[in-house]
Amino acid sequence: AQSVWGYDSDNGPDRWHENYPMAKGDKQSPIEINSKDVHHDSSLAPWHASYDPGSAKTILNNGRTCRVVFDDSFDRSVLRGGPLTGAYRLRQLHLHWGSSDDHGSEHVIDGVKYAAELHMVHWNPKHGNFARALKQPDGVAVVGIFLKVGKTPKPEMKRILAEIDNIKTKGKEAPFQHFDPSILFPKSRDYWTYHGSFTTPPCEECITWILLREPIEVSSDQMAKLRSLSKNGENEPLNPLVDNWRPLQPVKGRIVKASFK
Numbered sequence: 001a002q003s004v005w006g007y008d009s010d011n012g013p014d015r016w017h018e019n020y021p022m023a024k025g026d027k028q029s030p031i032e033i034n035s036k037d038v039h040h041d042s043s044l045a046p047w048h049a050s051y052d053p054g055s056a057k058t059i060l061n062n063g064r065t066c067r068v069v070f071d072d073s074f075d076r077s078v079l080r081g082g083p084l085t086g087a088y089r090l091r092q093l094h095l096h097w098g099s100s101d102d103h104g105s106e107h108v109i110d111g112v113k114y115a116a117e118l119h120m121v122h123w124n125p126k127h128g129n130f131a132r133a134l135k136q137p138d139g140v141a142v143v144g145i146f147l148k149v150g151k152t153p154k155p156e157m158k159r160i161l162a163e164i165d166n167i168k169t170k171g172k173e174a175p176f177q178h179f180d181p182s183i184l185f186p187k188s189r190d191y192w193t194y195h196g197s198f199t200t201p202p203c204e205e206c207i208t209w210i211l212l213r214e215p216i217e218v219s220s221d222q223m224a225k226l227r228s229l230s231k232n233g234e235n236e237p238l239n240p241l242v243d244n245w246r247p248l249q250p251v252k253g254r255i256v257k258a259s260f261k
């Protein structure tokens with residue numbers, strides 16, 4: 001049977017197109033952001049998140065990332081403004097990280113790779129449900145936040161990392177309530193925006209990316225905690241969950257806009 005997609009040599013990003021043709025599309029993510037090619041767009045509005053901490057539900061290890069799931073059955077936690085029209089519902093957040101502090105992000109900024117990249121995934125309820133939103137160019141909006149290893153780690157990451165011990169192996173899930181992810185936002189609201197895709201299969205090209213310019217700081221110990229997650233299930237051979245990032249994809253003429261000069 002075809003091996004399920006992953007990040008290993010036999011099922012990694014270079015082979016995803018075999019089962020997911022969209023992976024070879026013209027609007028794939030991630031991409032490199034080169035400041036010299038970015039267009040400052042003074043018409044870009046600021047973005048606003050209004051999240052209800054009560055919408056947080058669970059945190060899980062799906063063998064590919066650590067994901068926090070939110071109640072998106074109504075406009076309870078929403079993202080508005082920026083390049084978006086209308087309110088997009090927060091569905092989940094997850095991370096991508098490396099095997100060491102010098103790499104791990106999916107997007108790369110002027111050649112800089114960050115230790116990790118956090119994705120907050122929102123969908124446009126005008127399309128009825130998430131499955132249908134995936135098929136629309138304005139279906140999904142993802143806020144990307146870069147994690148940089150530094151001296152003054154953000155206490156807010158502690159909550160997510162504290163749960164890691166309960167979800168060490170694939171399939172493990174734990175309650176994760178009373179959490180407002182907007183505490184993870186950096187001070188600056190500056191962002192880049194462009195049209196792209198999910199960074200894993202099926203690689204649907206339905207995403208309006210909102211990449212925050214200012215990284216948040218985490219400690220090296222916090223990154224080590226993230227790397228202590230396993231791809232394997234309980235009682236299976238240890239397979240560390242690291243390097244769950246997709247390599248850069250071709251820009252193919254897309255324009256990246258900046259909300260700042």
Ligand SMILES: COc1ccc(C[C@@]2(O)NC(=S)NC2=O)c(OC)c1
Pocket residue numbers: 092119121134142197198199200201202203
């Ligand atoms: C079918 O719906 C999907 C498929 C994949 C992902 C995950 C991901 O590919 N998308 C981003 S963004 N990063 C990723 O790892 C998803 O995220 C909500 C939704």
Ligand SMILES: [Zn+2]
Pocket residue numbers: 094095096119199
């Ligand atoms: Zn992601």
